[in-house]
Amino acid sequence: MTSIAFIDDHPSVSSAIGAWLCSTGRFTIAGTAKNLAEARALFANPEKLPGIIILDVSLGKEDGLSLIPELLKIYKKSGIDNAKPAILVCSVHENAFNVKRAMDLGAQGYVPKSAELEEILAAIDTILAGITYISPKTGKQYQSLPALSGRENEIAALVKQALTTGQIAERLGLSIRTVENHLAHIYDKTGVSSREELFNL
Secondary structure (H helix, E strand, C coil), X not given: CEEEEEECCCHHHHHHHHHHHHHCCCEEEEEEECCHHHHHHHCCCHHHCCCEEEECCEECCEEHHHHHHHHHHHHHCCCCCCCCCEEEEEECCCCHHHHHHHHHHCCCEEEECCCCHHHHHHXXXXXXXXXXXXXXXXXXXXXXXXXXXXXXXXHHHXXXXXXXXXXXXXXXXXXXXXXXXXXXXXXXXXXXCCHHHHHHC
């Protein structure tokens, strides 16, 4: 059976989805996490890495998508041949920016939490087959958005964690002016005009 890990700050949602998937007789629950610290602990043992990861965009005030590059590195270092996490993002955020960002960072699928359970199962089967899955509910407009650079993704993630420009500069070892320049590029690419709008995307 395929093991699944849920990273979601709403346990009731992951519990309901998990119970339904287990009822098919095809899946087991490898573990759950409500924040980044719990998620990192969940993946600390390279011998027990789950086959599927269902990840939320927002984990309280933390940016769930920032975990994707970490997961890719964990699986790559696991020593397992061709190990790669099958990451399905499942979120209430259905806007093109989050879909684009998730896929650019390395997710294999994206479905809204409003999706039927059957669609979530279909998404899992699709990404297990090595094919990306984007729910029709999220549309395909994300494909027309310009990709954020690696640094821009880092800064967007920290904005979504409610860090100030000064805090972001200190965290990344950059000048405040450099962070402001990156933010200007992010605003231009995403079509927003302020940190508040970016935070709420």
